[in-house]
Amino acid sequence: MEAIVAKLNRSRAGLLSAAERVPVERWQKRPGNGGWSAAEVVAHLTMVETAVVSGVTKWVQTEPKPVPFWKRLHLPPALGVLRLVKVKSPIPLDTRLVGEKDAMLERYRTVREQTLAFVEANRERDLRRWRRPHPFMGSFNGNTWLKFIGYHELRHTKQIREIVKSL
Numbered sequence: 001m002e003a004i005v006a007k008l009n010r011s012r013a014g015l016l017s018a019a020e021r022v023p024v025e026r027w028q029k030r031p032g033n034g035g036w037s038a039a040e041v042v043a044h045l046t047m048v049e050t051a052v053v054s055g056v057t058k059w060v061q062t063e064p065k066p067v068p069f070w071k072r073l074h075l076p077p078a079l080g081v082l083r084l085v086k087v088k089s090p091i092p093l094d095t096r097l098v099g100e101k102d103a104m105l106e107r108y109r110t111v112r113e114q115t116l117a118f119v120e121a122n123r124e125r126d127l128r129r130w131r132r133p134h135p136f137m138g139s140f141n142g143n144t145w146l147k148f149i150g151y152h153e154l155r156h157t158k159q160i161r162e163i164v165k166s167l
Helices: 002-020 038-059 077-082 101-121 142-166
Strands: 131-134 138-141
Touching: 002 038, 002 101, 002 142, 038 101, 038 142, 077 142, 101 142, 131 142, 138 142
Parallel strands: none
Antiparallel strands: 131 138
């Protein structure tokens, strides 16, 4: 769990550093390439982290089901950081989460606090016993899902840096 917490803390620090470089007046402005604004990226990250932690929280309240070896295969979540392949999010963006920069970053901090509280509460539990499929990468166990949050954040940190360069 220490490695997961360290990954989450490092990825969050990088994301916040990148987000701070986006001027408030450009926070909700989309770059010229038709991509998401920084605000939309943070809204997406907020949604995904909330969904992952909510899902893992529900899963661990049930008995884990045995999964055959071949259904446990997955791509390493670190591959997503490379941004070699751009994919459309399977979760539609909730535009109600898009707002002013400070309020959005505060909401995002609150979500991370909830994630870290979940990790702490389950520190002694083997979350690898529970598995659910990732939409693109295969079957992740509970620990891998928590690691995925950090890798996903790193992926979108790169996107925010690209937005900053385009400003």
